[in-house]
Amino acid sequence: MINKAVNVMCVKVPLPEAFSLPRKFGISWGCFSQDAFYGLDAVVAEGRFKGLYFRYVLPYDAIAKRYMAEYGQRERRKGYGISPTLAEALYELAERHEVEVVIEKTRYKTYYYAVVDGVRIDGRLCYRESLRGCISEVLRRVKEQREWEEQLRRQRIREEVLNALTEWYFRCFGETANPLKVAKRLEEYFALCQMRSAAKREFGVAPTERDLRRAFWWEGEWGGRALSCFVTEREAVCKWGNAKWKFAVRAGADGVYIKPESPLYQEWIKVAHRCGDS
Incomplete structure (x- = not known):
């Protein structure tokens, strides 16, 4: 019987030259991993610096010792990858914000985007903006998303409260009512409900x-x-x-x-x- 030892050591593979962002953090290689990408072998590179987290999973042919896709700087154009200005902006933002760079590769398409403080930022952003302009645009989008989420949260709470008032009123009076009207005069309706309960119990x-x-x-x-x-x-x-x-x-x-x-x-x-x- 032959026992196969499981090698848990990292088999280092250099990253394509096109991946400049990891090199800002001193990372120029990834670990070869079997079945890491939808059943395909892949090179996995990940790191964290100043709150910025990134993870690349790139399909890799271990026999041919090459990546299954070509990644070259000459191919960088609008609509392909994360814009260089956005990459620089993410690096600057990482000191005070939680930043993550994400690459999702499907059979037919690769998606590049960033997540800043939980808000998704399209990787195609900032192909023409300056670095300062890009940082301002990212922060503006994060702020707007946060405000929108807060508005949704308040709306959800409001609906839950009004639904609860509608249900309470029906249980007490056996009919439906305008929940806004009940909310504005809740103490009055509560007293009427107690009065009705007492009348039902006593008489x-x-x-x-x-x-x-x-x-x-x-x-x-x-x-x-x-x-x-x-x-x-x-x-x-x-x-x-x-x-x-x-x-x-x-x-x-x-x-x-x-x-x-x-x-x-x-x-x-x-x-x-x-x-x-x-």
Whole structure:
């Protein structure tokens, strides 16, 4: 039996002359790695300096000892690779910003771009700009992207809050409402919700929001016994001993009156006074 030892040492392969950015950091070679690029052998070069991180994965033919693609300075043109000015700008920005250079090579196309503070920067940027102009343009794009992301975050939070208010209102009142209206008067709606819950628990009624705004509690005496009522604009539900009674409601010039709905009772009980009424 033959045991194959796994060689974990780096087999160094010089990088193509066209790759100038790694040389700024003293890196001119990569490590040969089998199946590193979608099943193909490749040379992997990576490094970090002043916050800048780069990683190249270049398909490589170990038998022919050459790269599968040609990389030459004479081929550098607009639309191919990262522009030299952008490479210089990334080097300058790396001291204060998190910078990463990325090369993604597919079967048909290679994509070059940079990531600055988490924001993707197209590698075709700055083919005509000066170095200072390129740095300003990169920072402007990072700022705009951050502002856009913050706007999306706030919009997402706003939608979540409004959706939560809509759901809460429906659970409480059994109907839908404008969540913006609820948000502006949340304390008021919360008090109405508690009032509705108490009315449902004590008297078995579930008044609407409109009824709740005109409702009140009243406690008094009727027939020599304590009477407790939940009074709305249309009707009143009262507890008289262990029994629950429905009372009719009448709003007069001097106040609000209630009486049992049974025709046997004709006496109206005054449960609320108008302003100025003694």
